[in-house]
Amino acid sequence: MRVFKPRLRWEIHAGFRINTDVKYAPLAVIDVPAVVAECTEKWFNQTLTRVNDSVIRLGIVQGEFHWHKHDNDDEFFFVLEGRLFIDLQDRTVELGPGQGVTIPKLAMHRPRAPQKTVMLMVENQTIKPAGDETPNSKP
Secondary structure, X not given: OOOOXXXXXXXXXXXXXXXXXXXXXOOOOOOHHHHHHHOOOOEEEEXXXXXXXXXXXXXXXXXXXXXXXXXXXXXXXXXXXXXXXXXXXXXXXXXXXXXXXXXXXXXXXXXXXXXXXXXXXXXEOOOOOOXXXXXXXXX
C-alpha cells in the first residue's frame, strides 16, 4: 500500500483557519469525531479527502464568516451537529443536523453558526474556500 504524505497547506482569513491539505488518502478510514475532538479553534476547515475533481471538507465553526461568492463553483453544505445559517442576498437558509443545501456559483453568501456546528462541504478541488470576493464584500 502506498504511504500517503499530505502537503501541509493552510490559510488564515480574518482569524478563520482553512486547511487545504488532503488529510486522508483513498482507502483510509476518516474519523470525523476524532478530528472534531482535536479542534480547539472557533472556525476550522479541513480538507478530508479528494473524490475525483472534488474535495470533501469538514467545518467546525462558531461565529460568522465574511460575505463572499465563488465565481465558477457551486458549494454544498451538510450539517452533522449544531445549526448553520447561510445568509443570502434575499433570505437566510437554516440547516440542522441531517440537512444540506447547495449554494450556486455567483451567489453572495455568509455562513454563520451561533453555536458550535460541525458540517461537511463538497466543493471543486480548485475552489478558493474564502471566496472570489474580498472579505469586505457585502450583498
